[in-house]
Amino acid sequence: MRFDLVLDNWHLFAGGMWMTLQLTMLSLLIGFCIALPFGMIRAKSNGIGSKLINAYVYAFRGTPLLVQLYLIYYGLSQFEWVRDSFAWVVLREAWWCALIAFSLNSGAYATEIIRGAVQSVPAGELEAAKSLGMSPFKVNRLVLIPSALRRALPQYGNEVVFMLHGSVVASVITIQDILGVGRTLNARYYLAYEGFLTAAALYMALAFVVVFAFRQLEKRYLGHLKISR
Amino acid sequence: MKKILLAATAMSSIALSAQADSVNICVEGAYPPFSSTEASGEVVGFDIDIANALAAAMGVEATMVKTDWDGIIPALLEGKCDAIIASMSITDERKQVIDFSAKYYNSPAGFIGAAGMAVDALDGKVVGVQRGTIHQDFMEGEYPNVELRLYGSQDEVYLDLQAGRIDAAMGDSIAMDDGFISTDAGEGFAFFGEMYSVPKYHGEGAGVGVRQADTELRDAFSAAVLAIRASGEYAAINDKYFDIDIYGGE
Numbered sequence: 232m233r234f235d236l237v238l239d240n241w242h243l244f245a246g247g248m249w250m251t252l253q254l255t256m257l258s259l260l261i262g263f264c265i266a267l268p269f270g271m272i273r274a275k276s277n278g279i280g281s282k283l284i285n286a287y288v289y290a291f292r293g294t295p296l297l298v299q300l301y302l303i304y305y306g307l308s309q310f311e312w313v314r315d316s317f318a319w320v321v322l323r324e325a326w327w328c329a330l331i332a333f334s335l336n337s338g339a340y341a342t343e344i345i346r347g348a349v350q351s352v353p354a355g356e357l358e359a360a361k362s363l364g365m366s367p368f369k370v371n372r373l374v375l376i377p378s379a380l381r382r383a384l385p386q387y388g389n390e391v392v393f394m395l396h397g398s399v400v401a402s403v404i405t406i407q408d409i410l411g412v413g414r415t416l417n418a419r420y421y422l423a424y425e426g427f428l429t430a431a432a433l434y435m436a437l438a439f440v441v442v443f444a445f446r447q448l449e450k451r452y453l454g455h456l457k458i459s460r
Numbered sequence: 461m462k463k464i465l466l467a468a469t470a471m472s473s474i475a476l477s478a479q480a481d482s483v484n485i486c487v488e489g490a491y492p493p494f495s496s497t498e499a500s501g502e503v504v505g506f507d508i509d510i511a512n513a514l515a516a517a518m519g520v521e522a523t524m525v526k527t528d529w530d531g532i533i534p535a536l537l538e539g540k541c542d543a544i545i546a547s548m549s550i551t552d553e554r555k556q557v558i559d560f561s562a563k564y565y566n567s568p569a570g571f572i573g574a575a576g577m578a579v580d581a582l583d584g585k586v587v588g589v590q591r592g593t594i595h596q597d598f599m600e601g602e603y604p605n606v607e608l609r610l611y612g613s614q615d616e617v618y619l620d621l622q623a624g625r626i627d628a629a630m631g632d633s634i635a636m637d638d639g640f641i642s643t644d645a646g647e648g649f650a651f652f653g654e655m656y657s658v659p660k661y662h663g664e665g666a667g668v669g670v671r672q673a674d675t676e677l678r679d680a681f682s683a684a685v686l687a688i689r690a691s692g693e694y695a696a697i698n699d700k701y702f703d704i705d706i707y708g709g710e
Contacts, residue, residue: 305616308623323625325609405588405609405620415610418592 236420237429240412247412248433254408255398258330259391262337269338270345271371284342291339297400299336304328304404329401337394344390348383349375381452388445392438399434409433482521483677485511486541489526493638493701494547497526509697510564510688511545514668517684517691533558536669542677544669551663559672561681566665566708568655569595572621572636572646573628579653582606585627588617595630598661614639621649628652633704642703657708665708 237244269284291299307313307322314323321327352375360374402411409430416426487508489497495505503526515522525541536544536558550560571579571587583605589595591610599608609626611617617629618640629636633655640646656662668681688694689707698705 305619305623308619308625314624323623325625403612405611407610411610414612415591419596 232425233420233422234425234429236416236422237425240416243407243412243415244409244429244433247407247409247430248437250401250406250411251395251398251408251434252437254326254329254333254401254406255391255395258333258337258398259394261330261334262341262394265334265338266341266345267376269342271349271376273342273346274349287335288339288342291336292343296332296336296397297403300329300332300400300404303332325401325404325406328404329398329406333394333398333401336397337390340390340393341387344383344386345379347386348379351382352378381456384445384449384453388441388449391441391445395437395441396434482523483515483518483543484523484525484541485515486525486527486532486535486544486546487511488529488532488546490529491547506565506697506701507545507547509700510694513688513693513697514545514564514681514684517687517693518680533669536671542670542674543681546669547666548669549663550665550667554669557672558669559675559678560667560669561678562685563665563667563708564685565706566657566662567632567634567706568657568704568708569598569630569662570633570636570651570655570704571628571630571653572641572649572651575648575650577628577652582628586625588620588626588629590614590617590631593631594661594663595632598656598658599630601661602658618645634702634706637703651704655704655708662708 269288272281273284273288303322304325313319321331356374356378357370360370365373398408399410401408402414407415413426413430416422416429420426487503488495489503489505491505491507493505495503495507497503503524508524511524512522525535527535527541527546529546532544532546532548533554535541544558545564547565548554548560550563554560571577571582582603584607586607586609587599587603588609588611589599591612596608596610599606609620611620614631614635617626617631620626621629621640622645633651637651641649641651657665668678668685670678670681685694694707695705698707
């Protein structure tokens with residue numbers, strides 16, 4: 232056991248932790264911004280827009296995150312017209328490629344979560360709002376969306392943990408996230424156990440914070456739905 | 461004690477007499493282009509050519525003994541051969557069991573980049589290396605002002621070099637020459653700067669393995685390496701297989 236080498240490299244792990252947090256939180260935020268309108272459209276209509284969104288969701292839920300990242304990072308860079316276009320400013324950076332892949336992936340999963348949550352809002356709540364003379368826009372803003380988001384909380388908490396753990400694939404495209412640092416220690420000192428165990432402990436700590444936070448949110452916002460036994 | 465000394469003297473005299481007219485050399489035959497086995501069963505390659513040249517320089521006849529890698533050190537110790545010439549790296553672990561001549565090659569490390577790239581222009585540029593290799597250590601130790609990008613495999617380094625995400629790559633010269641520069645994908649890219657072979661980072665290279673008792677044979681091989689370097693024979697063999705001089709630093 233050479234945990235002293237892990238301690239010697241704690242600054243690498245600190246940097247890796249910041250990288251993991253940054254990528255996970257930003258991609259969740261962007262994914263949520265994609266998912267809210269898309270999920271509403273999916274729940275409410277069956278038109279061409281809804282079908283296109285369904286295709287996007289299917290594509291990103293149907294393929295592994297690692298493959299999506301490879302396609303965006305190594306795949307797109309193969310084409311000269313991509314490298315010559317303005318998009319290359321962004322696509323040339325591993326960090327941006329990871330953010331794009333993670334955001335689109337998280338957006339696809341969250342779209343389905345929100346669709347399900349919107350559809351599970353009881354019709355009575357909406358009828359009550361309508362009977363008070365609210366416009367459809369007002370019904371959405373004051374009743375439907377808040378109620379749906381509350382109902383989406385438990386599932387969305389899962390998605391956050393999933394994204395946190397999914398972000399490890401960033402380490403294959405040169406990004407030094409928590410796992411990237413663990414892999415460096417493994418390759419340099421042949422410290423498989425110590426390096427990866429430290430990485431695992433850090434992910435567990437982050438996941439614990441997420442789970443705890445969502446439990447508090449659920450208590451606060453879903454308390455009224457709790458069945459008292 | 462006396463017996464051991466006597467035995468040792470007897471053994472070294474055997475080695476000397478063996479050295480006088482012929483040596484059996486263990487080669488491997490499964491590590492192209494250093495040694496590979498032809499359809500006829502004959503072993504050919506850089507190691508074999510070097511072995512013949514060394515023997516010629518020593519004035520002895522060489523007989524190649526094809527031996528599997530796993531059994532190559534036991535074969536030497538059991539006397540099935542008198543020397544190993546099989547691209548065997550000189551390491552402290554092996555030195556506890558056998559002895560080595562001076563290196564006969566140490567595939568140096570080098571930079572590759574788009575044609576026209578130069579070492580003095582590296583500051584602030586992005587260089588790719590394989591994660592956790594001696595090349596990462598070398599870059600961190602010698603080029604602290606370069607932005608390092610770490611990859612899981614050498615192939616990924618080449619992909620990003622082609623894509624233009626990195627300005628240069630540092631790695632084993634033979635591997636990069638065979639794997640990239642000499643291929644179609646490597647068109648427009650070339651080695652630049654010098655070849656590096658710093659023992660602190662890159663190790664001691666590959667030497668001729670001999671039994672620990674055979675110090676005279678070991679020294680004869682070391683001298684022969686320098687002799688064929690000086691005579692140009694080494695360069696002739698080198699150029700047959702490689703575009704760069706794989707001897708590394710003097």
